[in-house]
Amino acid sequence: MSALLGQSAKVPTPTGTAPRTPDGKPDLSGLWQRPYVPDMTKSGRGQQGTPELPFTDAGMQAWKSYDAAQGDYTGACLPFGLLRSMNSPDPIQIMQSPKYVALLYEQNTWFHVIPIDKPHREGEPTWFGDSVGHWDGDTLVVDTVNFNGRTRLDTIGHPHSDALHVIERFTRTDAGHSAYEVTIDDPKYFTKPWKNTRTFTIRPDWEIMEYSCEENNKDLYEGRVKVPQH
Amino acid sequence: MKHTLGCLVAALGLVLSALPALAHHSFAAEFDIKKPVTLQGVVTKIDWMNPHIWIYLDSKDESGAVAHWQCEGAPPNTLTRQGWTKSSLKAGDQVTIEGVRAKDGTNTCNSRSVKLPDGRSVFAGSPDDGGPKAGPSSQQ
Numbered sequence: 001m002s003a004l005l006g007q008s009a010k011v012p013t014p015t016g017t018a019p020r021t022p023d024g025k026p027d028l029s030g031l032w033q034r035p036y037v038p039d040m041t042k043s044g045r046g047q048q049g050t051p052e053l054p055f056t057d058a059g060m061q062a063w064k065s066y067d068a069a070q071g072d073y074t075g076a077c078l079p080f081g082l083l084r085s086m087n088s089p090d091p092i093q094i095m096q097s098p099k100y101v102a103l104l105y106e107q108n109t110w111f112h113v114i115p116i117d118k119p120h121r122e123g124e125p126t127w128f129g130d131s132v133g134h135w136d137g138d139t140l141v142v143d144t145v146n147f148n149g150r151t152r153l154d155t156i157g158h159p160h161s162d163a164l165h166v167i168e169r170f171t172r173t174d175a176g177h178s179a180y181e182v183t184i185d186d187p188k189y190f191t192k193p194w195k196n197t198r199t200f201t202i203r204p205d206w207e208i209m210e211y212s213c214e215e216n217n218k219d220l221y222e223g224r225v226k227v228p229q230h
Numbered sequence: 231m232k233h234t235l236g237c238l239v240a241a242l243g244l245v246l247s248a249l250p251a252l253a254h255h256s257f258a259a260e261f262d263i264k265k266p267v268t269l270q271g272v273v274t275k276i277d278w279m280n281p282h283i284w285i286y287l288d289s290k291d292e293s294g295a296v297a298h299w300q301c302e303g304a305p306p307n308t309l310t311r312q313g314w315t316k317s318s319l320k321a322g323d324q325v326t327i328e329g330v331r332a333k334d335g336t337n338t339c340n341s342r343s344v345k346l347p348d349g350r351s352v353f354a355g356s357p358d359d360g361g362p363k364a365g366p367s368s369q370q
Contacts, residue, residue: 155256212280215279218277
């Protein structure tokens with residue numbers, strides 16, 4: 001079938017122990033295929049969700065009142081933000097050095113840079129928030145705050161507030177895989193932190209591709225998707 | 231033609247297993263799951279562009295009048311990784327698309343399955359994007 005389709009055969013997923021960088025840290029570099037997570041309450045292949053979200057009253061109100069037909073920021077090609085980018089089906093490329101880790105999202109050709117062992121920066125809230133990383137043994141822990149509150153957690157629209165605090169843990173479990181855990185800590189909208197866990201698979205047979213959301217976004221240009229008011 | 235359609239069947243089958251995605255926007259924002267549509271017609275053009283491909287086709291209604299339709303598909307990056315090329319589906323191909331109409335009432339749909347002349351039906355949407363799992367005719 002591969003020959004019929006003109007595509008190269010899938011390269012077998014590498015096996016063996018997790019590689020390390022020259023400074024001895026686990027090497028997270030590579031292009032990673034991830035499960036698409038349009039709904040963080042659901043579980044599926046490579047994804048474990050939280051079925052019942054611990055909403056506060058304000059969080060429940062924000063969830064029940066959401067209507068994407070009244071404004072869809074991703075449909076309008078505004079930045080997806082950290083969570084929607086991490087939940088997207090498109091692969092990510094991770095670049096790693098002792099001082100920085102960079103996540104290159106194929107989704108809309110965005111990127112996010114994480115300084116290692118640095119304090120959070122002061123500044124205006126942003127779509128992706130401000131991230132800092134540190135190594136906890138063989139796990140990279142990324143702590144992100146200062147979100148602008150204009151994004152959603154997932155495609156179906158679970159909400160978060162501007163008090164969102166995200167903790168991500170990346171662990172290269174073997175040559176072919178990484179474990180990913182993301183914790184949502186948002187005391188305005190949730191009574192306690194909750195999390196998703198996922199498995200990423202490295203794809204040495206793939207290269208990252210350009211993705212222009214604006215190129216032919218007929219949904220927006222023809223008026224079927226509205227830009228949300230803020 | 232036969233070769234092209236064969237590729238299409240194979241490619242869409244792979245797409246199903248790899249979870250292509252309407253991740254770029256909310257399904258419910260644009261399409262009405264309660265308005266299924268079945269279109270039989272001739273492909274007139276393909277937009278092989280981000281963020282999603284679009285299939286244009288001329289379809290005859292019950293009176294025989296030709297209507298111009300446009301149906302959204304998966305992102306080209308996803309399709310490329312599954313073996314599609316820009317010419318896998320092309321102008322002149324006969325298809326039946328089962329989809330869901332846009333809320334604005336225009337001749338716009340989100341394609342859920344593409345039925346080929348030999349009767350085979352393949353899934354063309356995302357299992358997790360909020361739309362129906364397959365074409366309207368296969369729903370309960």
